Amino acid sequence: MIRRPPTVVCYICGREYGTKSIAIHEPQCLKKWHNENNLLPKELRRPEPKKPEVRTITAKGFYDLDALNEAAWTSAQSQLVPCNICGRTFLPDRLIVHQRSCKPKVAK
Numbered sequence: 537m538i539r540r541p542p543t544v545v546c547y548i549c550g551r552e553y554g555t556k557s558i559a560i561h562e563p564q565c566l567k568k569w570h571n572e573n574n575l576l577p578k579e580l581r582r583p584e585p586k587k588p589e590v591r592t593i594t595a596k597g598f599y600d601l602d603a604l605n606e607a608a609w610t611s612a613q614s615q616l617v618p619c620n621i622c623g624r625t626f627l628p629d630r631l632i633v634h635q636r637s638c639k640p641k642v643a644k
Contacts, residue, residue, distance in 0.1 A: 545605040548585050550612030562587075572629050580628040585611055 543552040548565045566584075573581055588607035616625035621638045 542601055543605075544601065545608040545612070547587050547608040547611040548615075550609060576628050576632075580617065580631065582615055582617075582628060585615055587611075 542555050544555055544558040545552055546558065546561060546565055548562065548569050553561050569585070588604075588611050615627065617628050617631050618625050619631060619634060619638055621635065621640055624634070626634050
């Protein structure tokens with residue numbers, strides 16, 4: 537059985553990164569988030585995502601990656617905004633694009 541290297545989920549975008557590269561990715565991702573958030577209309581702007589505080593340390597002295605990843609994933613998912621027509625959730629910048637083509641369901 538092939539074992540994958542451990543990954544960490546970004547609390548901003550929800551993507552997986554290696555344990556070394558997450559420290560490089562997070563500041564860049566937060567900067568990108570600020571740039572994109574500032575371009576949104578005022579009613580779609582979101583508060584800055586907060587890094588989840590997970591301090592569970594295993595018996596070997598390591599952080600519990602599963603708990604950390606679960607908290608980061610939940611944080612990333614909480615940033616999604618529901619469409620007021622169909623209810624699907626999107627990142628705020630993608631919601632604008634989606635709403636251009638979203639049509640209400642027609643009863644048959």
